[in-house]
Amino acid sequence: MDVDLDTEFQRKIMPTSVLYNIATSLGILGNVAVLLVYNFRFKRQEHRYYIPVLAWADLSGCVTNSVYFNTLDVYHVTYPSDPLCRLLSFLVIFNSGVSSHVILIIALQRYLTLCRPFGKQLTARARRLSLVIVTVLALIYGLPASYASGTRGQNMTSTCGIVSEDKKLFQKTYFGCMLFLNLLNILITAGLYLPVVRIVYNSISRLEETTFPENTETNESGETVGGSKVSRALAKHSMSLTVLCIIIVFIVSFLPSLIIQSLAMKQANVENSTSEINLYHFFGRFYTFNHVLNPIIYLGFDKKFRRKIISLLFNHKTT
Template sequence: MHNKDAQLQFLDDVYSSKVFPTTLVYNVAAALGGLANIVVILVYCFRIQRETHRYYIPVMSAVDFTGCVINAFYFHLVDSHHFDYPSDLLCRILSFMVIFNNGVSGHIILVIALQRYLILCHPFGKQLNRTWRRASLVIIIMLSVVYGSPTIYASGTSPEVVFYDNQNSTRETCTFVSNVKSKISFQRGYFGFLLAVILLNIVITAGLYFPVIRKVYRSIARLEETTFPDNRAHETPSESQINDEEDGVGGSNVSRARLKHNMSVTVLFIIVAYIVSFLPSLFTQTLVIKEPEISDTVTHINLYHFFLRFYIFNHILNPFIYIGFDMKFRKEFKIWICSCECRK
């Protein structure tokens, strides 16, 4: 028994050294994303009052922070215990949490797109009031629990015989698709369903936001055509002009229009980051529902893991998008930082 444990430990060490570049990239990125999401949550707690068009932002930041922590921990265990995973139950719980967290994050982005669509394209129609916003979060959580729960059955440690030092050993690795014949058909069908849900969520989100972008573009273009040319027409609104999305003061008409639609542009980048981060993972998982034997070269195995886990950037990039494109958040962030420094 001791000899078997030593063999599996050796194989774990060899494997973890092979995938170290990918592991390092995702650990550093997840750490930065987690810290950035904490900053977003704190700014919204202490500086930005709860507003209708920003209702989902702090919620999504909390989900993204959780996603950074869960996925980083999940990746670390899979990479460091590839041949001797510590617990079947832990594998199932973490697998469920990964699916659940990604589902909540993706559906929140869809609801944000719906909210922007209703505000800009149907301003006199029904909107998402406080009751519907709260109800939407409950529905999102329930849906994610429902279609994420089968993961607990579908995933788990999969026994597989490996040959090392002229001896056979049984490895236990955490995987979504095992070698148990009674579960293979269910697992493949279930994870094919999950891929379809993610793709459908992406298509609906993009479909809702195309009219929003067209509305924003036409609004600014119309003002640029009717405004007398002056230097102010091409200025970016200063921070002193930033009050609220629907109430910009100062500057030219074009500057005020850009300020009014600033949140819409910010959401656009959030949606683009969501789509771009999930597509490589979807493509890789579609090609290889069951992980192939690609350990022929270190480069291949790192590329495979890098693109398979690319979806984590959906949780990492959002806070940096707020800092880069949301003018009101950037203003309040600077004020918060300055106030913290003054207290020292």
Template structure:
């Protein structure tokens, strides 16, 4: 096993920059998601139900950060002497499961924002429907991640060099049996399902983005500001005594709530923008990993040095989807930020 260990050590040294970046990113992801779970379950009150999916997504992202970082670290440092087949199966299962769960939750969030912003007086996602949606997403994600437990495993090879025979073993999606013929259609199905999920998410959020832009556009604000004496002039048609229709000006209070909306409407718009950023991060991170994965199947080119580090950084870029969300919440959700500031100030005073 000395030769296999030496091979793993050389591989680990080549990917040291990649390993350091992933460990730092995973640390931020774990701490951030733990903070989000604490804040949204204990301190941030959600009376409107618009933040229902946030703590659920944080739990999924926490598990995803731990499983992705663990698997990537083992793959970097123990590439050819992977320690345990159960660990290989479980980490790979959790990567597929959390990736799918997170993607489908973001789709549910897009549907929720579409109903709130574009159809505010129609049927909304109640707390009961949100719970049912989470349960369905959980079962679906477990269902299509389960084949990993069967077909993922330790792939063993016996190599021959000038010093003799030695065994190498690494965690792979095919354990050397006939499962390879099964996994190709399976990976194709996962790819198709992911692209459909991205497409439907995009379809839901396009009208949401357009509605938010129309409501916050500078032209609409300028029209309201140009009305003299704080009045908005509109027209109404009335009938005179002789039976003719006449048009008279109608004055309405130029309240700030009519220009920018009520505080509840402002909060909904801000939360919708926040979820839009989350969706953009999810699509960019996933597509980067997906394109790199497809290229790895199509190309047999051997990568070394900084090219290998860049390649693996792009291949594992989906980790960004699990670590970025807490910091997006901090930037956009004023209630989250104010509660966090209040707790920190109170602790500092004590």
């Protein structure tokens, strides 16, 4: 009977499962490519310091979320392992915490570079310290999830979730704090980057009105850029535009999940219709796209990264 219930749930949630399996598979490939290029094909540069770190967090997030979602979908009422449930619950929150805070630090770095170029910047020591702080904060976020989560069951069923009723207050307090901290992180990140957007917009507007001699303009990476006025203007601020897209994806991917989690705290039960189950889980898992889409953003805005990827795919040298 329990196996029949598992099979029935798999059938209902298949559209969402297939979509997220495809997404996480693409995310794994993309983030592996980012790590290969940024670690072995690029020289170390301050403005790209956090990109490999973010790729590691996103790669881990894609793998963890894929395993977590598939075990939940396949073993909906016959979850095989309490330690696995606790471990995956911890890793999902830990990876999301690392990723979101690294994005905040990237926004801070761009803010200091463009808005306060003559003020204090993030030194090598400060960058290393920031990663330690991010890791500690993510551990603080994730460890309570491993305490509250686990397998629970009755009448020979076993599901992965909050272990017992006596932890309901803890669940609401914990996830309430997580919702607040995630929203705070989003607001701080956006607040730091709005002045950067204003400076980049004004700079692009000026560049579009300027007549350039051939090959005299350089971008934020120190590379010479050419082409039309618009292409030069965009190329000059490629890194800032890349980070802007990363932040937009981060905010857009997290907000639906936060809304679903807020609703779930008030009404934990989900209706059994196929459409309602898929809508609930599709938007509840939407934060996964924060781990998936960053490599696509690099391909779109980082010309040097794009050339290196082409050289890897077709095995020829690029400059």
